[in-house]
Amino acid sequence: MPITLYYLPLSPYCRSVLLTARAVGIDLTLKTVNLFDGEQLKPEFIQINPQHTVPTMVDGDLTLWESRAICMYLSSQYGKDDSLYPKDPKARAKVDALLHFDLSTLAHRWGLVFGPVKLGKLSKPSQESVDKFHEALGWLDGFLSHKKFAAGTDHVTIADHVLVANISSYQAAGFIIQDYSNIYTWLQRCKEAIDGYEELNGNDAKKYGDFVKSKITEK
Template sequence: MPIDFYYLLISPPCRAVMLTAEAVGVKLNMKELDIFKGEQMKPEFVALNPQHCIPTLVDGDFVIWESRPTCSYLASKYGKDDSLFPNDPRARAEVERLNYFDMGTLFHRFGEYVFPVMFRGEKEFNPDKLERLQEALGWLDGFLSGNKFAVGDNITIADHTLLATVSTIKEANVDLSKHANILAWLEKCKAEVPGYETNQKGAEDWGKFFKSRCNL
């Protein structure tokens, strides 16, 4: 049976799942859902996902939303080995730590910085919130020190999650020049992460949307 995937390309969480699907060789039945037109409120979608959020994945009779556990599910069920989502408790904990860091700190602080201007009518970006975002980027830069990828020398789902977020942050004209490890990691991802081009297109489309919303 096809695996249905409800998504919007500019959404970083959606792109993280797409990267994991690409890595495990799963072909998704793509169902674009324009949340800005309220398509997520259609009764047939709410019946699938009462939270009416994207990404949402439907694999047979199993429905899951929230991008990070969706990545974990795809890697666990369809991965040819455990490299994307390790079975070893310590290695898995490191992957999950970075996924939670992305959700609760990095992506969260990014949203605190850009969303008030994009969606809430504020006229200027708050420099204190930018400083908090730069602090989070500094932490990520430290986490990447000595590693080829987010957790050691091979790609994991933490790279998919972080790549979707960081590529979007870059398109918001946030200065990454002080974070040499992040910049080096982005180059490695560009060369080695399957599906990088699609993620980059989504990030660039997000950047255009960002600039149009903020009159930049």
């Protein structure tokens, strides 16, 4: 039975799922939902996901949205071993904590930076939102100190997939990740260690960065 992913490559959240799927070695049937044309609001998609967000995955009788939950599911269900998403409660808790940090703090604060600009309410991000976003980047930089990969493992986990899709997009959008030496070093390491990095994430992170820059009309 094919696993279907409704997605848009520009979306960092969709790209994290692509990285996890590649790492577990499964093929996804990809269906593009063009958010720029409002395709997510069509009745056929609302029927699948009433919240009309991508990524949305359908695997048999399971329909799932929320990118981090999809990465957890794919690695738990199809991973050859538990390296991507450890079964050991303490090791898993480290991965989970980063996924929650990403959702509730990092990506959330990014939404406060870019959301109003994307919607045309502001011509550039507010200074307050940028400061709060940098505070979150600073925390992440601290978490990554003396770590090879984000959750403290010597190999990639889904925490890296999720964070790398976002961080590479922020970097492409002009946020100076180089100032955060631990983030910078970890990002370079992920680029080398993650299977299909450029194909599945790198190229579209750059396009996302161009999209963000195109929306900021005031310097």
